[in-house]
Amino acid sequence: MKKKKKREFYLGFNLAFLFRDWQKLRGRRREIWKRNLEYCDKLQMGFYFYLSFLLNFVIFAQSIMS
The missing domain is CATH 1.20.5 (Single alpha-helices involved in coiled-coils or other helix-helix interfaces)
Structure with missing residues (x-):
């Protein structure tokens, strides 16, 4: 819970995490x-x-x- 709050506080880091997740998703779906x-x-x-x-x-x- 505490970690999530921290991630929301740092907006830039939050965006970076989102981008990383999106890149992971892209890698998974690349074959399809x-x-x-x-x-x-x-x-x-x-x-x-x-x-x-x-x-x-x-x-x-x-x-x-x-």
Whole structure:
């Protein structure tokens, strides 16, 4: 019970644990849904690309404004 409370307190660590569990799930299901997972990986890459583009745009806008 105490450990769970601590994990909820550290949000970043909690997210890391969730990501680790998701990676484990992905590894288990890789044989079954290989094509589906490849699509999911492409989706993830696209999401990260979009996120990085957004971040760069924000930094660029800030540099223009100042």
